[in-house]
Amino acid sequence: MEDRIVCEKNCNHDENLVCLAKSAMLPDSDVQRLAEMFKILGDPTRIKILHSLTGRELCVCDLAETLGMGQSAISHQLRMLKSYRLVKYRKEGKEVIYSLDDAHILGLLCMGLDHINHQ
Amino acid sequence: MEDRIVCEKNCNHDENLVCLAKSAMLPDSDVQRLAEMFKILGDPTRIKILHSLTGRELCVCDLAETLGMGQSAISHQLRMLKSYRLVKYRKEGKEVIYSLDDAHILGLLCMGLDHINHQ
DNA sequence: CTAACGTATGAATATATATTCATTCGTTTG
DNA sequence: CAAACGAATGAATATATATTCATACGTTAG
Numbered sequence: 197m198e199d200r201i202v203c204e205k206n207c208n209h210d211e212n213l214v215c216l217a218k219s220a221m222l223p224d225s226d227v228q229r230l231a232e233m234f235k236i237l238g239d240p241t242r243i244k245i246l247h248s249l250t251g252r253e254l255c256v257c258d259l260a261e262t263l264g265m266g267q268s269a270i271s272h273q274l275r276m277l278k279s280y281r282l283v284k285y286r287k288e289g290k291e292v293i294y295s296l297d298d299a300h301i302l303g304l305l306c307m308g309l310d311h312i313n314h315q
Numbered sequence: 316m317e318d319r320i321v322c323e324k325n326c327n328h329d330e331n332l333v334c335l336a337k338s339a340m341l342p343d344s345d346v347q348r349l350a351e352m353f354k355i356l357g358d359p360t361r362i363k364i365l366h367s368l369t370g371r372e373l374c375v376c377d378l379a380e381t382l383g384m385g386q387s388a389i390s391h392q393l394r395m396l397k398s399y400r401l402v403k404y405r406k407e408g409k410e411v412i413y414s415l416d417d418a419h420i421l422g423l424l425c426m427g428l429d430h431i432n433h434q
Numbered sequence: 435c436t437a438a439c440g441t442a443t444g445a446a447t448a449t450a451t452a453t454t455c456a457t458t459c460g461t462t463t464g
Numbered sequence: 465c466a467a468a469c470g471a472a473t474g475a476a477t478a479t480a481t482a483t484t485c486a487t488a489c490g491t492t493a494g
Binding site for chain 1: 332335346349352353355358361362363366367371377380422426427429430431432
């Protein structure tokens with residue numbers, strides 16, 4: 197805490213970089229939403245679910261089977277993905293069939309793949 | 316666990332969706348790296364750091380001052396960003412000055428911003 | 435109506451993560 | 465050389481998160 201005050205006084209850059217940086221800061225609400233969105237994508241299980249649902253719709257138990265995980269774990273993650281509008285669902289008898297809801301996210305996934313491959 | 320086996324036998328879709336989905340699965344290493352990358356972006360502090368460093372280079376204490384956080388917290392996050400090659404640094408006297416190292420990440424950030432704004 | 439099935443959910447647990455505190459390291463300056 | 469400063473780091477703490485377990489819910493089939 198003290199450091200910052202000391203530093204602000206002592207760092208004598210040509211321009212007041214801190215001042216510039218502060219004024220260019222993203223609104224906190226944007227930062228928060230950005231971070232939340234990336235956090236959703238930052239989990240292997242959710243990545244697998246989203247990827248499995250590209251060009252396909254699958255029920256919960258098929259997703260569980262595909263990923264080799266328990267039904268409950270998948271269901272919990274689907275709830276999360278649902279709440280962020282990344283997947284949608286329709287009911288068919290006892291089954292609940294999920295599919296992708298957001299095309300943008302696919303773009304982000306692809307861009308991410310590009311990134312990890314080209315480097 | 317049992318569920319999956321039961322389900323595989325009982326779900327009689329036209330095609331074997333699970334089989335298709337399984338064969339289309341991303342290699343686990345890719346999934347892992349993708350998730351790691353997004354996880355890095357999934358934190359407000361790191362988003363702020365990366366955004367503050369766009370078009371600017373800043374020393375640790377300036378970042379701390381800009382974000383209104385302690386020097387140690389910033390330093391820990393910078394270590395993380397460094398290890399994923401998202402920021403680079405140069406030393407100048409006692410200061411360590413950080414800047415962005417990866418242009419792709421900016422693309423992802425922008426795409427993320429687009430997404431949260433257009434919806 | 436009852437049993438069986440697919441799904442959802444709450445509680446519990448294990449694990450990961452961010453921040454703070456205290457300290458150390460390296461450089462500079464008096 | 466000693467003091468001061470910026471930065472890095474390890475330990476500790478608080479918090480978030482993913483998965484499992486047990487159970488409840490809704491639908492369908494017998």
